[in-house]
Amino acid sequence: MSAGKNLHPGINLGHSDPAGHHQAEPVMFGFWIFLMSDLVLFALLLATYSAMSVHGVAGGPEPRDVTDLASAGIETALLLLSSFTIGMASLANKYHDDGRRLLQWLGLTAVLGIGFLAMEARDFASLIAEGAVPQRSGFLSAHFTLLGCHALHVAAGLLWMAVLVLQLMATGLERALRLRFMRLALFWHMLDIVWVAILTFVFLYGAAG
Template sequence: MSAGDMRHAGINLGTTDQETHDQAEPDIFGFWIFLMSDAVIFALLFAVYGTMLGATVGGPTAASAYKIGPTFAETVILLTSSFTFGLGSIAMKHGASNRVLLGWFAATLALGLAFLGLELHDFATMIGDGAVPTRSGFLSSFFALVPLHGVHVLAGCLWLIVMMVQVPIFGRDARVKINLLRLGLFWHFLDIVWIAIFSVVYLQGLIR
């Protein structure tokens, strides 16, 4: 095996840390299996949402409950957080100082929390307008799908905080590095789920 080869998804450490690179492959593959099973859960909630689109029982519809402005802001924030996390992974791989590394992670965490804040504000507005989960099948399926992604982002933020503690305490040993690779995959995966959410849920609902 050569040093610069690609053995698993995400950033590969072969060029700078061959030992961790050899260890990473089965761990990362196992994490992919988890991500794909998570994708199946989301896909089925999308399918349920699709079948429930018409089930509004005279209550709020997609066009009246969604707003395009905040959704666009949330999307840009989440995309930017993926970019900053990617730069953080590259900094980790190429041995940047802890200050640089933690700086990128802090930026990612701030963007993740900003996303969650905007999303919670959206939900609060919807609920204030009477679009509660118990109102109709359509709203039940909406509140099963979109907040589940929010809970994943929250879990990612907590994991990021744990890693920001682990990096200065344990240093960059193989375990910390592989955890960071996995967190990177998780974070980028959530972005892909969000693409599906803003296209299928928000934009489809807002098309006139």
């Protein structure tokens, strides 16, 4: 009966694996605590950015000079689609025991994530080529710190995916891997939520302000 109740936010294993469902409660709660503290880190980097983008330009490039909306649009599409595909992977994780479908959705998510990182690397390279380097001004330091911190998180998520794929291929979809995947999915969704804030307060504000 309690298998029908949600024990944590996110997709619950529920009736598809009642024992795993109960094991999930403490580990998922612990992971939520990490996610929320990570969110505080990003919020403070964003607060620093917002002050620096107004008062920390130091005569150098301004937010509108370093804003490439076309590139930001492609990055947003890639990351949003990858948030959707990891949601589909979550359904595969819950309802399909053989792990093949999970691997397919996970692979697609990884490809989208790699595309996102490649676009960001291109953005950074073109900023550096224009002389808009982090040491130029407080604004650019804040810009690179905020975006770099997010990109590092995405890279960590990709590494996590690679490790999970190797484990899946070695052992099949065991319960421990199911629970690990559920935490990865929360982490990945959270990175897209952080990106919504970055897109708005860095890129759209840069273009509109």
